[in-house]
Amino acid sequence: MRQRWPHGLLVVCSCWKTVAAEATSQVVFDYLWPIHISKVPLSTPGVEAMEPPEFGQALAELALSGFEDYVNKTLPLELKLDADFAEEFHGADHSRVNLAFRRWQRRVYAYANRDIYPESQLSADVLEGGWQSEFLAGGWARSMPLKEVNYSWPQLRQSSEFRKLQSHISELAKLYLKRSGSSFGNKFRIFTWAEVFRKGDALRPSAHTDGGLFMGRYWPQLKKNSLKFNFEDPRGINPPFGKTHTHSIEEGAMSMFPIWASHFITPNMKSRTAVCYAFIVYPEDGNTMDFEDDGTGKFKIERVPLK
Numbered sequence: 001m002r003q004r005w006p007h008g009l010l011v012v013c014s015c016w017k018t019v020a021a022e023a024t025s026q027v028v029f030d031y032l033w034p035i036h037i038s039k040v041p042l043s044t045p046g047v048e049a050m051e052p053p054e055f056g057q058a059l060a061e062l063a064l065s066g067f068e069d070y071v072n073k074t075l076p077l078e079l080k081l082d083a084d085f086a087e088e089f090h091g092a093d094h095s096r097v098n099l100a101f102r103r104w105q106r107r108v109y110a111y112a113n114r115d116i117y118p119e120s121q122l123s124a125d126v127l128e129g130g131w132q133s134e135f136l137a138g139g140w141a142r143s144m145p146l147k148e149v150n151y152s153w154p155q156l157r158q159s160s161e162f163r164k165l166q167s168h169i170s171e172l173a174k175l176y177l178k179r180s181g182s183s184f185g186n187k188f189r190i191f192t193w194a195e196v197f198r199k200g201d202a203l204r205p206s207a208h209t210d211g212g213l214f215m216g217r218y219w220p221q222l223k224k225n226s227l228k229f230n231f232e233d234p235r236g237i238n239p240p241f242g243k244t245h246t247h248s249i250e251e252g253a254m255s256m257f258p259i260w261a262s263h264f265i266t267p268n269m270k271s272r273t274a275v276c277y278a279f280i281v282y283p284e285d286g287n288t289m290d291f292e293d294d295g296t297g298k299f300k301i302e303r304v305p306l307k
């Protein structure tokens with residue numbers, strides 16, 4: 001089902017469950033628990049987008065150079081100094097470099113926002129509520145920041161493109177939340193992190209029920225058909241459920257979706273590296289949203305069937 005939003009936003013609803021309710025004279029379908037996915041061409045080449053393709057190129061280069069630095073310098077240091085982390089890392093799958101990169105970026109975010117996160121909290125899980133939100137449980141969540149590691153990425157924070165990206169996210173968040181039936185003011189905390197998918201890199205299924213409002217992914221660099229962005233069936237894995245929905249993406253596209261929607265990225269089949277900026281939008285005062293207030297989880301679509 002598709003409908004146009006103002007500002008060129010495209011709403012794509014994947015409706016998972018159909019319940020028929022018989023009234024005296026008419027039948028109404030209630031589509032329960034649809035996954036509200038909104039896609040916007042942020043810097044998509046060849047279409048009317050909010051930013052030119054160069055915007056995406058600049059952000060892709062930033063992510064790639066930050067990733068290379070992380071993989072060459074920081075990750076070896078973390079593996080050497082943090083035994084718990086090293087053990088989990090070595091036993092993990094093809095998601096592990098991006099998961100480790102994200103873990104470091106979370107600390108970068110926390111250090112860069114010392115005004116909101118006091119020193120005493122830096123070692124704690126400042127952004128996320130439970131173990132599941134850390135992607136990998138156990139040692140990763142518990143281990144402390146290391147004094148030998150440089151937790152800063154000024155090139156990203158200072159980049160005008162990155163700032164612009166954050167402000168686009170903030171603007172689009174208002175629309176997305178309104179459309180989902182939520183209202184959480186006009187100000188947000190946004191944690192954005194970069195992910196880099198070299199040939200063969202993938203991302204295991206995850207959902208982030210951590211008190212955030214919703215999540216999104218923007219693809220500044222993506223070769224056509226190189227990987228799939230898949231959503232898992234929220235009804236569970238048993239037949240007749242257990243379906244997978246592939247959300248179509250292209251270079252420059254940004255998609256927003258509920259924070260509880262478990263998704264995964266299939267391995268990049270092409271030699272061209274794909275770059276993604278993932279983000280979680282939180283209420284202004286942090287990871288405080290109660291699951292019961294999540295408008296995206298109450299979304300329902302009602303339709304009278306075609307005769």
Ligand SMILES: *[C@@H]1O[C@H](CO)[C@@H](O)[C@H](O)[C@H]1NC(C)=O
Pocket residue numbers: 068069072
């Ligand atoms: C990172 O390591 C690769 C392979 O060893 C090398 O080609 C590259 O120049 C290094 N980059 C940085 C920023 O150190």
Ligand SMILES: *[C@@H]1O[C@H](CO)[C@@H](O)[C@H](O)[C@H]1NC(C)=O
Pocket residue numbers: 150151152153154155
């Ligand atoms: C940490 O890394 C950043 C980015 O590479 C660099 O600008 C900064 O000088 C480094 N800080 C220290 C203390 O080495």
